[in-house]
Amino acid sequence: MKNSITLGLLGLxxxxxxxxxxxxxxxxxxxxxxGCDVSIKSVLVHDLNKPRNLPAETQLTENYHDITRDPExxxxxxxxxxxxxxxxxxxxxxxxxxxxxTANKDLMAEHxxxxxxxxxxxxxxxxxxxxxxxxxxxxxxxxxGLSSDRIRKMMGIVNGTTNYIMTKMSQxxxxxxxxxxxxxxxxxxxxxxxxxxDGLDAARKMTILSIxxxxxxxxxxxxxxxxxxxxxxxxxxxxxxxxxQIKLIGIAESDRSGVSVSVEPCLIxxxxxxxxxxxxxxxxxxxxxxxxxxxxxxxxxGKLPTATAVVSDxxxxxxxxxxxxxxxxxxxxxxxxxxxxxxxxxxxKYIRLHVVDEPGMLMEITKIFAQYDISFDQIIQRATExxxxxxxxxxxxxxxxxxxxxxxxxxxxxxxVRTINSIFRVEGDD
Amino acid sequence: MKNSITLGLLGLxxxxxxxxxxxxxxxxxxxxxxGCDVSIKSVLVHDLNKPRNLPAETQLTENYHDITRDPExxxxxxxxxxxxxxxxxxxxxxxxxxxxxTANKDLMAEHxxxxxxxxxxxxxxxxxxxxxxxxxxxxxxxxxGLSSDRIRKMMGIVNGTTNYIMTKMSQxxxxxxxxxxxxxxxxxxxxxxxxxxDGLDAARKMTILSIxxxxxxxxxxxxxxxxxxxxxxxxxxxxxxxxxQIKLIGIAESDRSGVSVSVEPCLIxxxxxxxxxxxxxxxxxxxxxxxxxxxxxxxxxGKLPTATAVVSDxxxxxxxxxxxxxxxxxxxxxxxxxxxxxxxxxxxKYIRLHVVDEPGMLMEITKIFAQYDISFDQIIQRATExxxxxxxxxxxxxxxxxxxxxxxxxxxxxxxVRTINSIFRVEGDD
Numbered sequence: 001m002k003n004s005i006t007l008g009l010l011g012l013x014x015x016x017x018x019x020x021x022x023x024x025x026x027x028x029x030x031x032x033x034x035g036c037d038v039s040i041k042s043v044l045v046h047d048l049n050k051p052r053n054l055p056a057e058t059q060l061t062e063n064y065h066d067i068t069r070d071p072e073x074x075x076x077x078x079x080x081x082x083x084x085x086x087x088x089x090x091x092x093x094x095x096x097x098x099x100x101x102t103a104n105k106d107l108m109a110e111h112x113x114x115x116x117x118x119x120x121x122x123x124x125x126x127x128x129x130x131x132x133x134x135x136x137x138x139x140x141x142x143x144x145g146l147s148s149d150r151i152r153k154m155m156g157i158v159n160g161t162t163n164y165i166m167t168k169m170s171q172x173x174x175x176x177x178x179x180x181x182x183x184x185x186x187x188x189x190x191x192x193x194x195x196x197x198d199g200l201d202a203a204r205k206m207t208i209l210s211i212x213x214x215x216x217x218x219x220x221x222x223x224x225x226x227x228x229x230x231x232x233x234x235x236x237x238x239x240x241x242x243x244x245q246i247k248l249i250g251i252a253e254s255d256r257s258g259v260s261v262s263v264e265p266c267l268i269x270x271x272x273x274x275x276x277x278x279x280x281x282x283x284x285x286x287x288x289x290x291x292x293x294x295x296x297x298x299x300x301x302g303k304l305p306t307a308t309a310v311v312s313d314x315x316x317x318x319x320x321x322x323x324x325x326x327x328x329x330x331x332x333x334x335x336x337x338x339x340x341x342x343x344x345x346x347x348x349k350y351i352r353l354h355v356v357d358e359p360g361m362l363m364e365i366t367k368i369f370a371q372y373d374i375s376f377d378q379i380i381q382r383a384t385e386x387x388x389x390x391x392x393x394x395x396x397x398x399x400x401x402x403x404x405x406x407x408x409x410x411x412x413x414x415x416x417v418r419t420i421n422s423i424f425r426v427e428g429d430d
Numbered sequence: 431m432k433n434s435i436t437l438g439l440l441g442l443x444x445x446x447x448x449x450x451x452x453x454x455x456x457x458x459x460x461x462x463x464x465g466c467d468v469s470i471k472s473v474l475v476h477d478l479n480k481p482r483n484l485p486a487e488t489q490l491t492e493n494y495h496d497i498t499r500d501p502e503x504x505x506x507x508x509x510x511x512x513x514x515x516x517x518x519x520x521x522x523x524x525x526x527x528x529x530x531x532t533a534n535k536d537l538m539a540e541h542x543x544x545x546x547x548x549x550x551x552x553x554x555x556x557x558x559x560x561x562x563x564x565x566x567x568x569x570x571x572x573x574x575g576l577s578s579d580r581i582r583k584m585m586g587i588v589n590g591t592t593n594y595i596m597t598k599m600s601q602x603x604x605x606x607x608x609x610x611x612x613x614x615x616x617x618x619x620x621x622x623x624x625x626x627x628d629g630l631d632a633a634r635k636m637t638i639l640s641i642x643x644x645x646x647x648x649x650x651x652x653x654x655x656x657x658x659x660x661x662x663x664x665x666x667x668x669x670x671x672x673x674x675q676i677k678l679i680g681i682a683e684s685d686r687s688g689v690s691v692s693v694e695p696c697l698i699x700x701x702x703x704x705x706x707x708x709x710x711x712x713x714x715x716x717x718x719x720x721x722x723x724x725x726x727x728x729x730x731x732g733k734l735p736t737a738t739a740v741v742s743d744x745x746x747x748x749x750x751x752x753x754x755x756x757x758x759x760x761x762x763x764x765x766x767x768x769x770x771x772x773x774x775x776x777x778x779k780y781i782r783l784h785v786v787d788e789p790g791m792l793m794e795i796t797k798i799f800a801q802y803d804i805s806f807d808q809i810i811q812r813a814t815e816x817x818x819x820x821x822x823x824x825x826x827x828x829x830x831x832x833x834x835x836x837x838x839x840x841x842x843x844x845x846x847v848r849t850i851n852s853i854f855r856v857e858g859d860d
Contacts, residue, residue, distance in 0.1 A: 018720075022578055022579075022720055025580075025719075025720075026578060026579070026580060028764075029580065029645070029764060030578065032645075032761070032764045033577060033761055129575070135720075135721035135722065135724060136724060137570075137571050137574070137575020137576065140567075140570065140571070140574055140575050141567050141570070141571060141575070144567070144570055144574070144742065144745075144746060145559070145567020145570050145571070145739075145742055146567065146738065146742060147463060147741075147742045147745045147746075148452055148456060148460065148737075148738050148740075148741030148742040148744070148745055149452075149456070149738045149742075150455075150456060150459065215459070215462075271706075273706065273727060276701075276703065276706055281723075288565075288738065289455075289734075290448075290452055290455075290565075290734040290735065290737065290738045291565035291728065291729065291734065291735045291738040292565065292728070292729050292732075292734070292735055293711075293727075293728060293729065294565060294566060294726075294727060294728030294729070295725075295726075295727040295728065296724075296725075296726055296727070297703060297723075297724060297725040297726070297727065298721060298722070298723060298724030298725065299721065299722050299723065299724075302722075304719075304720040304721065304722070305720065305721045305722055307578075307720065308576065308578050308579045308718065308720045308721040309575075310578075311577075311578030312574065312575055312576060312577045312578040312579075314578070315574075315577045315578055316574060316577075319758075323753070323755045323758055325753045325755055328749075328753055331462070331463055334458075334459060334462045
């Protein structure tokens with residue numbers, strides 16, 4: 001049995017330094033668990049001249065071939081991020097028989113299938129726990145822990161930046177723009193927050209979870225995405241009055257009529273376990289036929305939490321190398337997917353309107369909903385700053401996306417409806 | 431590679447029937463994941479003549495040797511419960527080269543080390559995910575998901591019966607005795623509720639978690655146990671006023687001064703993720719040096735949730751059999767344990783006293799605490815039914831168990847202290 005393992009590290013940013021820190025701090029424990037000495041031979045960096053605090057024997061390189069083609073290196077840890085160039089590097093590494101541990105959700109969401117195919121062919125391991133929900137071992141929990149069950153629904157708070165923003169808005173009554181600015185100053189949000197705020201980051205994670213949870217081949221394009229830009233304090237406050245928190249939720253659902261995956265701000269009942277997931281924390285709620293409701297909660301990002309997931313994967317790969325069972329963990333998706341049509345997508349909806357306060361207004365509005373058999377769970381009507389206008393907030397019972405869209409399009413045509421201010425999905429009420 | 435696996439089942443109660451149900455319902459998916467046909471050959475039952483709904487090819491037997499010694503059987507699933515007799519059966523099975531999947535926490539808490547030693551020697555697998563927290567894959571999460579981290583603290587709501595009772599008391603204001611009776615009628619509590627209500631069941635689960643989480647050899651005797659018998663609505667209500675829920679919490683802690691494991695009713699702040707774990711649900715909160723706070727939530731018992739854990743273990747063992755890597759998963763505890771003395775055990779404390787309302791009373795009481803350097807975080811004084819008496823509720827800052835015990839013993843000697851009604855640990859505030 002092999003008793004020493006040599007690593008190559010691609011990237012030495014936040015997570016990369018965390019990996020080095022954990023490998024140092026937990027050296028004995030990792031030795032005990034794997035029966036192996038583990039050392040980092042080479043690190044790919046952008047700038048060779050930047051001063052760094054590394055063991056003397058660790059080599060720095062700007063040329064990735066020094067790592068992908070080094071016959072001494074067993075496992076490559078990819079924490080450099082990026083998509084196309086990184087794919088090229090990893091494919092070359094796999095071709096040279098390297099096992100891969102990656103934290104790269106963008107890459108896995110867009111090129112996971114290709115990477116798996118290549119590593120299968122080379123008998124290599126490809127582990128990626130850190131790509132979804134940082135320190136939470138959610139990928140293993142779905143692959144192994146719930147392997148005997150049929151997963152029906154996954155709801156994830158899988159983006160820490162937006163959850164931080166929404167928590168501050170809800171708890172402190174600060175506006176979206178203000179909190180975003182503050183989050184950027186504190187380093188919780190990127191200078192360009194697009195991927196987080198517009199839901200793309202969450203969509204990538206939901207793509208990865210959906211492939212695993214439903215054993216179907218999903219692409220990023222299958223995910224319907226709405227972000228939280230422009231989310232208003234009014235809606236957060238009305239939601240509270242109705243017994244809900246607004247959270248950016250990735251929802252993946254599978255039933256007889258098909259599957260759907262989306263990322264959008266949703267109203268979640270305050271008694272639901274997801275509604276108390278605050279600040280930058282992540283959580284994935286999983287509903288299985290047999291197990292029922294489970295939830296996995298923890299830090300979704302950060303240097304050491306993410307590095308923990310990377311090094312836990314590393315330990316798994318080392319065990320596989322010693323047992324000579326690498327390249328066996330991957331299971332091909334079992335099913336083909338049928339994406340639900342708008343007619344088949346059912347959910348409760350929240351809608352907030354500005355209306356003119358005149359006789360027959362509510363009748364006209366409810367008549368339109370009644371045409372589509374849409375009924376209501378809760379309604380609030382409130383005064384506005386304009387004396388002749390009212391704010392009308394309605395939460396429907398379950399309705400198809402198609403019917404709801406048609407009804408709300410018709411609302412636009414009513415003279416008594418000034419504006420439709422917001423529409424949200426309502427989840428977790430069943 | 432082996433492509434059919436034959437099982438023996440010990441016990442055909444609730445969980446046993448659940449296992450059969452899942453093996454039937456998810457047959458294709460299990461086949462897909464393992465590459466194997468899986469079938470149950472024999473089942474050990476108490477009564478051969480009881481009518482049962484089983485596949486025609488399944489044999490029933492009252493003689494366990496028919497299963498432990500059957501050369502066709504690869505894996506034995508133990509869901510019969512019990513300790514000594516079951517240990518004998520499993521040791522014989524392991525001697526005959528059978529891999530074991532068990533849901534038996536009593537057995538694992540008391541004879542885990544012996545069973546592991548035997549299965550190591552025979553090159554057999556021994557999996558036991560279902561023994562702690564039913565459907566929550568907590569054992570795998572600790573062994574694999576957090577394998578790179580150093581776990582410092584685990585706090586578990588790991589007994590569904592007591593959590594159900596305490597939730598009802600808190601939400602409906604019903605007394606302990608009433609809720610217990612109701613829970614027994616609904617089947618949530620056993621006719622003899624001792625093991626649940628007095629904390630023994632939770633202590634067994636915490637023993638298992640502590641061995642894994644801290645990689646040390648714990649015994650059931652290391653766990654200090656207090657149950658919830660006699661828990662009063664007064665304390666639940668005062669706790670709420672102070673911002674806490676009372677929960678039966680298993681706490682395992684490890685720091686430089688040593689380790690401690692306990693099960694006791696604790697005050698948990700309402701913003702802590704454990705405080706909203708209600709009804710019969712379980713959750714295990716894990717704090718690791720690197721990962722920080724994580725929590726795993728789900729159903730702690732029940733036919734299908736527990737069976738899910740059993741069959742997920744089964745899938746893992748089948749994969750190991752096919753890869754010829756059985757008997758390799760177990761890792762010997764790495765460290766020896768030093769149990770903390772009462773002096774080294776630190777916690778915040780809640781104490782409720784009946785006192786005489788007279789000048790100097792509070793001074794006398796606080797003087798005693800001051801002698802031990804104990805200071806207070808919160809104090810409530812309230813009227814009682816007796817005009818000359820008051821109820822005094824105090825929450826201390828961090829204090830050693832030894833100092834707190836000495837101080838409260840001295841309180842008994844004060845004339846102004848009528849009774850000490852209750853003392854609880856306060857957790858999760860840091």
